[in-house]
Amino acid sequence: MTTARHPRAASGPLLPPDPARPRRLLAGWLEARQSAGFAEHSARYGALPVERYAGRNGRALLLSTVDASGLRGRGGAGFPTGRKLRAVARGRRPVVVANGCEGEPASGKDRALLTVAPHLVIDGAVLAATATDATEIILCVHRADPIAGSVAGALAERPSGEIPIRLVQAPGRYVASEESALVNFLETGDARPTAKPPRPFERGVRGRPTLVDNVETLAHLALIARYGSEWFRGCGTRDSPGTTLVTAGGGVARPGVYETAFGTPVAEVLDQAGGPAGTPQAILFGGYSGTWLPVPVAAGIRLSHEDLRAAGAALGVASLTVLPARACGLAETARLLRYLAGESARQCGPCMFGLPAIADDFTSLVLGGRAAALAGQRLRTRLSVIPGRGACAHPDGAVRLAASALRCFADDLRAHLAGRPCAWAAHPALPLPGWNNRSGDWT
Missing domain, CATH: 3.10.20.600 (Ubiquitin-like (UB roll))
Structure with missing residues (x-):
């Protein structure tokens, strides 16, 4: 596979699409198994093209380029990045928050990216600030994450004259990385989600419009600004490019x-x-x-x-x-639901009472027998009334997991209800964090 070419200077022409090189963010860096320093990063990608996108016309060019690329957020919701940038750019003195708080135990992508290519993320944050005319950038990671040290080292390598970037370490909680929780933490020190509206892009840090973007989204932005929207669309699908x-x-x-x-x-x-x-x-x-x-x-x-x-x-x-084959899908779901219940913000009824009850019901399903049949009846009622009632989307996610398990493992469910639980129910197969912050510390 050929190596992608890169512009010689920030003001050089955009390069044509290279469909033979679909690996972009991790290309070259993951194989080296070490963080790319600023010198190596600059040699590979060239200078950050801030001059091309400076001023009102430059910002309009950057926004139109992102729109044309079809870039969608990589933090979970998949919202169009161009629309998000434009919403923030309409406000006065915006703030950019680069979200590297990876609270999802099943994901390691943000940590991997910040480990091997931190300067792509920083480039993207600077460009997002350029596009929105922001004067402040905050890069957030979990305080329990060892990546914080290497990110701080990468920030120290950046050239003078860039928009200052402040590194903040947020609590290592599951919902602490949700955008309103992150803004709330930056404002008050309490990393709990807040009721919406207003959304952060309307009123966020210090009441200013705030762009909260996942670090992977920003890294893609850094490449789109260099190589253009057609290059980005050189792979992927029409609705999900790149x-x-x-x-x-x-x-x-x-x-x-x-x-x-x-x-x-x-x-x-x-x-x-x-x-x-x-x-x-x-x-x-x-x-x-x-x-x-x-x-x-x-x-x-x-x-x-x-x-x-x-x-x-x-x-x-x-x-x-x-x-895997030697695992019980119902038992694994019960474990995950117990974890999700323990990671709630404990600020609304669906989380405080609904999630533990769902976890209890699922545990009863795993054990089988008469108690399982009663738990199944309660569970279907609870799954129908919880969605949309929480202070954030955390209880909705737990309901989604539980409901999909009942559909996917329907045959196993019938066996459990008949008193024939799976042989593998007592053998956990999926990893969960070794810590579970139930102390109530959200600061």
Whole structure:
């Protein structure tokens, strides 16, 4: 595979698409297994093209380039980045927040990117500030994450004259990386989600319009600004252009982070990870608050927003967690639900009472017998009344996970209700964090 060429200077022409090089964010850096310093980064990509996008006309060019690229956010929702930039740019003295707080246990993409290519992320944050005329940039990571030290080192390497970037370490909680929780932490020190509206792009840090973008989104922005929208659309699909970082985990031969073009069949993505280790039962899409799909359905799906939506799932944080043959899907879901219940912000009824009750019901399903039948009746009622009632989307994600498990593992469910629980129910298969912050510390 050929190496992508790069512009000689910031003001040079945009390069033509290179469809033979779909690996873009991690190309060259992951193989080196070390962080690219600023000198290596500059040699590979050339100078940051801030002069090209300076001033009112330059900002308009950058915004139109991002619009044409079709870049969508990589933090989970997949919102069009150009629309988000424009919404913030309409306000006065905006703030840019680069979100590197990876609270999803099934995902490692942001950590991998910040480890090997931190300067792509920083470039993207500077360009986002240029596009929105922001005067302040804040880069957030979890305080328990060892990546903070290397990110601080990368920031220290940056040339003088750039917009200053402040590194902030947020609590290592599951929902602390949600955009309103992050803004709330920056404002008050409390990393709990807040009710919306207003959204951060309307009123965020210090009451100013605030752009909260995932670090992968910003890294793509850094490349689009250099090589143009046509280059970015050189791979992927019409609605999901470009590449994305996918975390493959669970029952695969080589768990890890892989960059792949949108539109790639899920089976091929798993082949990058060495293929399933044994015969898999199902795949969990979008992390631990995502959607289970049986392997016959999941393997044939293309990795794209539109294909997953048609299958009743969502891309989320682009993670594929494979359930191995020797595992109980109901028991694994019960464990995940218990984890999600413990990670709630405990500020609304659906989280404080609904999620523990759902976790209890699922545990009863795993055990089987008469108690399981009663739990199943309660569970279906609870799953129907919780969505849309929480202070944030956390309870909705737990409901999505639980409901998809009932559909995906329907045969197992019938066996459990008949008093024949799975032989593997007592053998956990999916990883969960070794810590679980239930102390109530959100600062």
